[in-house]
Amino acid sequence: MTQQSALKVKVGRIKSLTENPTHYCAGCEHGTLTKLIAAAMDDLNIREKTVMIDSVGCSVLAFNYLNCDHVVAAHGRAPAVAAGVKRLRPDLTVFTVQGDGDAISIGLLETIYAAKRATPITIFAVNNGIYGMTGGQMAPTTLPGQVTTTTPYGRDPALTGTELDISKLIGQIDGAAYVKRTSLVVSEISTPRGKVYTIKNLLESKRTVENAFRVQALGGFAFVELLSTCSVNWKMSVLDAKRRVNDEVIKRFPLGLYRDTYGVEKA
Amino acid sequence: MKGNEALAYGALESGLNAYFAYPITPSSEIPETLAREFGDRKYPQYKCFIQSASELEAINMVLGAASTGALAMTATSGPGFSLKQEGLSYAACMELPLLIVDICRAGPGLGNLGPEQSDYFQATKGGGHGSYHLIVLAPASVQEMASFPKLGFDLAFKYRNPVLILGDAFTGQLKEDVEFPSWKAPNYDISWAVGDSNGRGPHILNSLELDYQKHYEHIGRIFEKYRTAEEKEVLYEEYFTEDAEVVIVAFGIASRIARGVVNNQRKNGNRVGLFRPITLWPFPSKALRKLANEGKRFLDVELSTGQMIEDVRLAVGSGVTVNFLGRWGGIVPTERELEREIRRLEIVAA
Numbered sequence: 001m002t003q004q005s006a007l008k009v010k011v012g013r014i015k016s017l018t019e020n021p022t023h024y025c026a027g028c029e030h031g032t033l034t035k036l037i038a039a040a041m042d043d044l045n046i047r048e049k050t051v052m053i054d055s056v057g058c059s060v061l062a063f064n065y066l067n068c069d070h071v072v073a074a075h076g077r078a079p080a081v082a083a084g085v086k087r088l089r090p091d092l093t094v095f096t097v098q099g100d101g102d103a104i105s106i107g108l109l110e111t112i113y114a115a116k117r118a119t120p121i122t123i124f125a126v127n128n129g130i131y132g133m134t135g136g137q138m139a140p141t142t143l144p145g146q147v148t149t150t151t152p153y154g155r156d157p158a159l160t161g162t163e164l165d166i167s168k169l170i171g172q173i174d175g176a177a178y179v180k181r182t183s184l185v186v187s188e189i190s191t192p193r194g195k196v197y198t199i200k201n202l203l204e205s206k207r208t209v210e211n212a213f214r215v216q217a218l219g220g221f222a223f224v225e226l227l228s229t230c231s232v233n234w235k236m237s238v239l240d241a242k243r244r245v246n247d248e249v250i251k252r253f254p255l256g257l258y259r260d261t262y263g264v265e266k267a
Numbered sequence: 268m269k270g271n272e273a274l275a276y277g278a279l280e281s282g283l284n285a286y287f288a289y290p291i292t293p294s295s296e297i298p299e300t301l302a303r304e305f306g307d308r309k310y311p312q313y314k315c316f317i318q319s320a321s322e323l324e325a326i327n328m329v330l331g332a333a334s335t336g337a338l339a340m341t342a343t344s345g346p347g348f349s350l351k352q353e354g355l356s357y358a359a360c361m362e363l364p365l366l367i368v369d370i371c372r373a374g375p376g377l378g379n380l381g382p383e384q385s386d387y388f389q390a391t392k393g394g395g396h397g398s399y400h401l402i403v404l405a406p407a408s409v410q411e412m413a414s415f416p417k418l419g420f421d422l423a424f425k426y427r428n429p430v431l432i433l434g435d436a437f438t439g440q441l442k443e444d445v446e447f448p449s450w451k452a453p454n455y456d457i458s459w460a461v462g463d464s465n466g467r468g469p470h471i472l473n474s475l476e477l478d479y480q481k482h483y484e485h486i487g488r489i490f491e492k493y494r495t496a497e498e499k500e501v502l503y504e505e506y507f508t509e510d511a512e513v514v515i516v517a518f519g520i521a522s523r524i525a526r527g528v529v530n531n532q533r534k535n536g537n538r539v540g541l542f543r544p545i546t547l548w549p550f551p552s553k554a555l556r557k558l559a560n561e562g563k564r565f566l567d568v569e570l571s572t573g574q575m576i577e578d579v580r581l582a583v584g585s586g587v588t589v590n591f592l593g594r595w596g597g598i599v600p601t602e603r604e605l606e607r608e609i610r611r612l613e614i615v616a617a
Contacts, residue, residue, distance in 0.1 A: 048465040063471045069461035071334045072473040077327040084331020087315040113320040
């Protein structure tokens with residue numbers, strides 16, 4: 001079953017994707033997420049009844065890539081704009097793609113209250129531990145000791161606190177129906193013939209994206225946090241950045257299900 | 268009926284679909300009235316009332332609702348109006364029709380709950396970042412509080428631009444008789460809205476344009492709309508201006524006091540008149556200039572340290588006398604005070 005899903009991602013024209021080349025940097029997982037969302041929109045046949053709320057950050061140009069209606073929100077306000085659309089048009093699928101600066105810093109109130117009111121929208125929050133679009137400043141998800149342009153000597157927890165676990169936070173809110181953290185990063189596994197890369201994280205993320213849309217169709221609030229790299233601003237090679245997520249970041253942000261009120265994971 | 272309640276019912280009668288609330292004195296009767304009426308069968312089109320967690324959340328919910336072509340609004344007062352500026356700047360650039368109400372109180376900062384008109388600059392000059400205007404309506408009676416939501420939505424959808432009703436603590440709390448005309452159900456063009464993309468290309472409501480030339484042209488187009496509004500939508504009221512030597516220029520609650528002063532002065536044989544801008548933007552500059560060309564002198568009266576006076580001076584040009592009488596801090600001048608001031612300034616004979 002999962003093998004078939006994998007094939008579908010790789011081959012065949014995804015109608016929900018435009019033909020525009022993306023602006024994302026080499027190795028960035030934003031493009032991967034865009035493709036997973038587009039594939040889910042095709043599979044669930046919701047493209048013509050979907051509105052994406054684009055947020056500020058690297059996801060802001062998504063209107064060039066996803067072939068659906070878009071409203072481009074101010075920094076942090078995507079969940080509020082999404083709520084406005086959804087309350088007036090409950091028949092539409094409404095979702096946001098936001099970065100960690102957008103969803104967890106400047107827009108934390110909007111994120112929390114969308115969940116608190118059980119707003120039937122879907123939020124995809126990309127966690128790459130940094131402000132990517134603005135050039136690599138500290139994010140709420142930046143790990144202790146991590147060097148960014150605003151923590152040039154490494155993030156000092158005494159001054160700036162530690163990283164914020166948004167899935168744990170949103171998972172505590174009664175109004176949230178589905179909260180899950182997955183990874184968009186390929187990982188290495190050892191085989192007798194040496195190390196190979198596996199896309200099991202991507203397959204899991206694909207399943208999760210679909211579930212997050214299904215939860216909205218059932219009338220629930222869905223929040224998916226997706227671990228990602230930012231090799232350019234981490235000042236690492238693409239492969240080293242992916243290794244960093246799999247070896248280091250994942251320990252501070254463990255993958256898993258934080259809430260599933262409707263039991264869509266079992267279905 | 269109170270001004271704030273009249274405004275809420277006026278919005279419902281004009282076909283309001285969605286209200287997004289955040290409480291702040293002295294505007295709270297608006298959300299309170301709209302919360303009471305939510306779910307009433309009399310207003311089947313009224314689909315959504317949400318109390319938000321912040322002013323920012325409320326204005327951005329309005330923005331989302333407006334994106335679907337719905338009649339959406341929110342109301343606030345000074346400190347909250349400052350927070351609304353973010354959403355208003357975006358909505359103007361995205362060309363979204365929405366209605367916002369500012370029941371102006373004394374500022375800056377927390378100020379107090381008394382009436383002021385000191386949000387005039389913020390209301391008429393854009394208020395947020397970037398080049399844009401709100402269309403600004405200034406009610407001076409409970410009847411106008413009731414009628415202006417309809418006018419506001421009509422203008423918002425006609426120009427695809429946010430419209431502001433700038434009231435004050437006094438007009439919000441004032442109790443007067445009011446009539447609601449039976450307006451037709453709105454039938455605005457919403458072919459631009461997001462929703463069903465079946466059989467058409469995507470609709471993208473966006474304020475981002477990285478191509479500088481395209482952004483230059485986009486803002487230029489918005490300002491062409493504004494020039495049309497300046498030609499067609501200016502509203503003002505003239506009261507005994509024809510033979511007046513001195514014309515008081517005042518809007519909102521200040522114009523109510525000025526009207527009483529004009530009546531008193533006329534009894535004494537003093538030729539005093541009143542010019543009341545109803546649209547603060549577009550400002551009735553041409554009509555004022557016409558009065559100036561007839562050789563009249565002006566007294567600008569505002570509940571602020573003087574903001575509209577800059578537009579009055581620009582309108583009448585140099586060499587024309589424009590005196591100023593302002594009260595701020597939440598204080599409303601009495602007719603007698605105003606008349607004393609008029610005598611002191613030797614604007615009319617004692």
